[in-house]
Amino acid sequence: MFNLILASKSKVRKEILDKNNITCTVEPSNVDEDLVKESLTNEGAPPEIISKNLAELKANKVSQKKNNEIVLGADSVIDLDGEIISKPLDRDEALNILKKLNGKKHYLISSVCISKNGSMIWNYTDKAALTMKKMTDEKLKEYLEKISDEALFSYNVYQIEGEGRALFAKIEGDENTIMGLPVKKIKEYINSL
Numbered sequence: 300m301f302n303l304i305l306a307s308k309s310k311v312r313k314e315i316l317d318k319n320n321i322t323c324t325v326e327p328s329n330v331d332e333d334l335v336k337e338s339l340t341n342e343g344a345p346p347e348i349i350s351k352n353l354a355e356l357k358a359n360k361v362s363q364k365k366n367n368e369i370v371l372g373a374d375s376v377i378d379l380d381g382e383i384i385s386k387p388l389d390r391d392e393a394l395n396i397l398k399k400l401n402g403k404k405h406y407l408i409s410s411v412c413i414s415k416n417g418s419m420i421w422n423y424t425d426k427a428a429l430t431m432k433k434m435t436d437e438k439l440k441e442y443l444e445k446i447s448d449e450a451l452f453s454y455n456v457y458q459i460e461g462e463g464r465a466l467f468a469k470i471e472g473d474e475n476t477i478m479g480l481p482v483k484k485i486k487e488y489i490n491s492l
Contacts, residue, residue, distance in 0.1 A: 302322055302323065302324060302368070302369075303316070303321060303322065303323040303324075303369050303370075303371055303489070304323065304324055304325075304326050304361060304362075304365060304368055304369065304370045304371065305323045305324070305325050305326070305370075305371050305373075306326060306327065306328040306357040306358050306360065306361040306362075306370050306371060306372040306373075307325070307327060307328070307357065307371075307372070307373055308325065308327040309373070309479060311478050311479055311480070312373055312478075312479055312480045313325060315475055315478060315479075315480045315482050316480070316482070316485075319482050319486060321482075321485070321486065321489065323371070326361050326365075326370075328356070328357035328358075328360045328361050328372065329360075330353065330356050330357050330360060332353055332374070332385075333385065335349075335352065335353055335356060336349055336353070336376075336383060336385065339352060340383060345381075346376050346378035346381070346383055346406070346408050347408055347410070347424055347426070349376055349383060350374045350375065350376045350408045350409065350410040350424060351374075351410040351412070351422060351424050353372075353374035353376075353410070354372040354373050354374040354410040354411055354412040354422065355372060355410075355412040355414070355419050355422060356372070357372030357373070357374065357412070358370045358371060358372025358412040358413060358414035358419065359372070359412075359414045359417050359418065359419060360372075361414075362414035362415055362416060362417050362418075363416075363417035366416065367415065367416065368415070369413055369414075369415055369489075369492075370413065370414045370415070371411060371412070371413055371485065372411070372412045372413075372414065373409065373410065373411045373412075373479060373480055374409070374410050375407060375408065375409040375410075375479040376407075376408050377400075377405055377406070377407055377408075378405060378406040378407075378408055379399060379400060379403065379405040379406075380403075380405075384396055384399065384400070384405075386456075387451065387456060390443060390451070393443055393451055393456050394436075394439060394440065394443060396456045397431075397439045397442070397443070397456055397466075398436065398439065400431045400456070401431055401433060401434055401439065402431060402432070402433035402434075403430070403431060404428060404429070404430040404431075404469075405428075405429055405431070406426050406427065406428055406429070407426070407427045407429060407472075407476065407477050408424060408425070408426045409424070409425055409426075409427075409476045409477075409479050409480065409481055410422065410423070410424040410425075411423050411424075411480065411481060411484070411485055413485075413488065421488050423481060423484045423485075423488075425472070425473060425476040425481040425484070426472065426476070427470070427471060427472025427473060427476045427477045428469075428470075428471040428472060429467055429469070429470050429471075429472075429477070430467060430468045430469040430470075431466055431467055431468065432466060432467060432468045434466070442462065442465070442466065445462050446458070446462060459474060459477045459478060460474070460478060
């Protein structure tokens with residue numbers, strides 16, 4: 300069995316791999332995601348392409364330094380009517396994001412890429428639809444007060460496996476995709492190697 304390298308510092312992604320008995324070491328890619336998102340958005344790239352390109356960039360960057368090793372890169376974006384919503388930088392921004400999503404349907408797009416020797420050898424993108432309940436500003440503030448800084452800044456504005464589930468009227472799609480790692484497809488690919 301080979302060792303997978305996860306090109307991400309996401310604790311959630313590492314936990315998902317661990318729960319699925321996929322042994323991995325962590326080596327963050329340190330890609331400037333905001334710069335890449337801005338550039339691709341300016342070129343008119345759709346959210347799925349932005350997510351896929353970021354996952355590929357992360358995996359390729361780490362795999363260039365790791366001869367013949369398998370590297371997994373991943374990225375998730377929120378798509379609200381074609382607008383990419385990035386992770387909040389502070390609590391005020393988190394509240395504004397929740398207000399924007401309030402009562403609306405949006406998509407969470409998660410892409411994964413496996414690279415070897417600096418080149419992508421496999422990739423997959425999945426999409427989940429989430430419809431947020433219509434909530435008062437007061438309820439949104441109450442929700443944010445329950446969330447630790449680490450959870451808030453790690454998981455975007457909602458943590459679906461925790462307090463965030465209460466924000467939604469409807470969730471359509473794979474929970475692992477929503478948490479940032481469509482692990483079923485990763486396992487299928489790894490088992491084919």
